[in-house]
Amino acid sequence: MxxxxxxxxxxxxxxTIKYYLREGLLPRGDARAPNQADYGAEHVHRLxxxxxxxxxGGLSLAAVREVLDALDTPDLPMxxxxxxxxxxxxxxxxxxxxxxxxxxxxxxxxxxxxRLRWRIEPTSPPRRDLAEALVVLRRLGHDVxxxxxxxxxxxxxxxxxxxxxxxxxxxxxxRRVEAVVLGTIVNEVVLSALRRLAQEHHSARRFGxxxxxxxxxxxxxxxxxxx
Amino acid sequence: MxxxxxxxxxxxxxxTIKYYLREGLLPRGDARAPNQADYGAEHVHRLxxxxxxxxxGGLSLAAVREVLDALDTPDLPMxxxxxxxxxxxxxxxxxxxxxxxxxxxxxxxxxxxxRLRWRIEPTSPPRRDLAEALVVLRRLGHDVxxxxxxxxxxxxxxxxxxxxxxxxxxxxxxRRVEAVVLGTIVNEVVLSALRRLAQEHHSARRFGxxxxxxxxxxxxxxxxxxx
Numbered sequence: 001m002x003x004x005x006x007x008x009x010x011x012x013x014x015x016t017i018k019y020y021l022r023e024g025l026l027p028r029g030d031a032r033a034p035n036q037a038d039y040g041a042e043h044v045h046r047l048x049x050x051x052x053x054x055x056x057g058g059l060s061l062a063a064v065r066e067v068l069d070a071l072d073t074p075d076l077p078m079x080x081x082x083x084x085x086x087x088x089x090x091x092x093x094x095x096x097x098x099x100x101x102x103x104x105x106x107x108x109x110x111x112x113x114x115r116l117r118w119r120i121e122p123t124s125p126p127r128r129d130l131a132e133a134l135v136v137l138r139r140l141g142h143d144v145x146x147x148x149x150x151x152x153x154x155x156x157x158x159x160x161x162x163x164x165x166x167x168x169x170x171x172x173x174x175r176r177v178e179a180v181v182l183g184t185i186v187n188e189v190v191l192s193a194l195r196r197l198a199q200e201h202h203s204a205r206r207f208g209x210x211x212x213x214x215x216x217x218x219x220x221x222x223x224x225x226x227x
Numbered sequence: 228m229x230x231x232x233x234x235x236x237x238x239x240x241x242x243t244i245k246y247y248l249r250e251g252l253l254p255r256g257d258a259r260a261p262n263q264a265d266y267g268a269e270h271v272h273r274l275x276x277x278x279x280x281x282x283x284g285g286l287s288l289a290a291v292r293e294v295l296d297a298l299d300t301p302d303l304p305m306x307x308x309x310x311x312x313x314x315x316x317x318x319x320x321x322x323x324x325x326x327x328x329x330x331x332x333x334x335x336x337x338x339x340x341x342r343l344r345w346r347i348e349p350t351s352p353p354r355r356d357l358a359e360a361l362v363v364l365r366r367l368g369h370d371v372x373x374x375x376x377x378x379x380x381x382x383x384x385x386x387x388x389x390x391x392x393x394x395x396x397x398x399x400x401x402r403r404v405e406a407v408v409l410g411t412i413v414n415e416v417v418l419s420a421l422r423r424l425a426q427e428h429h430s431a432r433r434f435g436x437x438x439x440x441x442x443x444x445x446x447x448x449x450x451x452x453x454x
Contacts, residue, residue, distance in 0.1 A: 011326075048367050049367060079435060081428055118424060130417060132416075136282075158300065194353070198384045200351060207306045
């Protein structure tokens with residue numbers, strides 16, 4: 001198909017597609033004439049993948065490129081694919097500087113992961129996310145330790161095991177790698193969305209919801225109270 | 228204490244503190260002299276809260292302001308506090324435009340939430356996140372329906388219930404509101420970090436890890452393969 005048809009099928013504008021081509025995110029089509037190329041189903045698929053990564057995953061184009069490189073490296077070990085997908089997700093440690101508190105929390109996190117018997121690289125970024133969570137809560141006067149993680153760890157363990165099981169069903173390998181990347185990113189969105197919805201639900205149950213039948217007068221009063 | 232001591236205790240620079248004061252994020256100290264103010268423990272706490280929200284939660288200062296406003300509104304219903312915290316978290320729907328596919332997916336999500344008997348406002352943003360996840364996976368050829376959410380929903384339900392239980396233990400109310408906001412934000416980081424660690428662990432178990440004993444030659448070869 002021509003580029004105009006490709007744009008129509010994917011809903012992505014021609015200038016954007018040309019930009020992806022120039023940036024090497026999208027393989028060139030088969031040349032038919034000096035200024036015309038022929039695109040196929042794999043181009044449609046690749047464009048949709050780019051959009052999934054940017055729009056749902058929130059990845060920058062530089063991050064998308066790294067993920068696509070991993071996809072296009074036929075002998076990249078499966079285990080590394082996760083590494084690439086994780087490293088490119090938005091969250092990365094933010095506490096500006098290291099500190100004795102943070103070092104101490106990292107030791108606690110490592111002991112915790114050891115107790116779980118999880119095999120984790122010492123350089124794995126989410127380790128530090130956990131340590132930062134402890135530091136931040138402690139600074140605000142909350143008396144927390146790693147037992148805070150228990151319910152989440154149990155849940156994470158079960159979810160991850162199920163996800164990995166599913167991944168093995170995909171063939172060929174290229175599709176499997178894509179499934180890992182998509183799963184990592186999309187399921188994170190799904191889990192986070194469901195957690196918020198569940199919070200909304202349980203909060204409504206416990207604290208009563210502000211019903212939408214709140215009278216306009218009441219709403220106006222409320223609006224006035226907020227500067 | 229003076230502003231210099233406040234900076235020392237929190238590790239936040241004086242210019243930044245002054246900026247927060249000007250922006251109204253931090254209440255002014257008690258005036259002692261025309262150019263001197265006295266700060267107390269509540270200022271230290273507030274500064275740490277601002278940092279937790281920006282550094283761990285990734286909130287913008289505008290978002291921090293809204294959260295702090297909610298904290299400072301003594302009669303804001305508890306249930307609304309969640310709404311404020313959720314709305315300010317980073318993730319919000321990204322699929323550029325609406326489409327018939329998305330509308331259809333939203334209907335499916337609503338039916339799904341109804342089956343769960345969750346009480347959810349129709350305007351709740353994570354609803355749309357779920358619908359987008361379906362759309363994106365379908366566009367990439369995955370034959371998915373809302374049963375995809377089942378394991379996550381179960382998990383989210385249990386986690387949210389436990390969190391709400393804990394929130395009720397906090398008194399006074401101001402601390403409780405803060406606990407809700409912090410919990411929403413910090414626990415999201417914790418859950419996401421643990422999920423990635425669990426993935427790393429299960430991926431290592433299933434696919435074998437790239438051991439760190441990989442020879443330098445092998446590593447160099449790998450590096451060369453990637454442009």
